[in-house]
Amino acid sequence: MIRRRRFLTVTAASTVPLVAGCTGANNGGSGRDGATVEETSDVSMTGNQFQPRNIHVDAGTTVTWSNDDDFDHTVTSASENWDKDTNVSGEGQTTHTFENNGVYDVYCTIHGGSDLSGMSMKVGVGDATIESPLGGDSGGSGEDPY
Template sequence: MSDTTIDRRALMRAGVLAVAGGLAGCSGGGDGTDGDGGSGDGSEGETTSEIALQNTAFQPVRASVAPGTTVTWTNEDSFGHDVTATQFHDGAAEWSFAMSVPAGESVTHTFESAGAYEYFCTIHGEASMCGVVLVGDASLDASLPCEDGTADGGGGISY
């Protein structure tokens, strides 16, 4: 049975990515994927508006969306988390967001302007549970605290 659950999740995520990629392609911004054009160093986000809170981590850690996109964080763990705005890097966008996400629940936020929007879970800490939504042409070349255990505090963000 667990193999079926995994197969269904993989199929569902592939469908979400295909739809998100198609929508990004319709918006005229790039090719709608982070395929072979990516640097491979994790500086570009996965094109998706769905972020899972799973195994005490945000998945994906980096998400890329077009301006005007509503991002949904869904808690797939059996315990609570939160999504709290922060600025790990000098060039990160300032935003105000702090929402609790009980087990099995979701929260959303619509990103209207281009920028790198960083966040973390205050319950589990930035070293293990953080993320960034890259909106529009924003990119983040620096590491997040949960990617390497430190935030460099530098810019690392470009548009």
């Protein structure tokens, strides 16, 4: 009986952090396939992928996309809650200020699709939660396509 109580006590104490980790919003946490949401306003375009692929910012924040490759990418809206379609030449940058809460989908028209395949990402703004963060670096081959 004493051993059982010790076992239950240890088990209950060791599961509390796991349960607590499941109850929070996905802003700054992790999702399926080890996908994470990072609190940053700086995004790198490299190896045919956005890094990080999921970010969270406060409303009114300007996000900067920097093309670290020597070939073109685009920053293009894939959701209807915003409008952007900007070509970013190698070593170039573009910005967008997100004024309203929400989740904004982004893709590169050259290396991704509006269905968020290939080179794509999500931006969570304000109190919005990215329910299904994009995983890993799928779609980015890391090779120069030219």
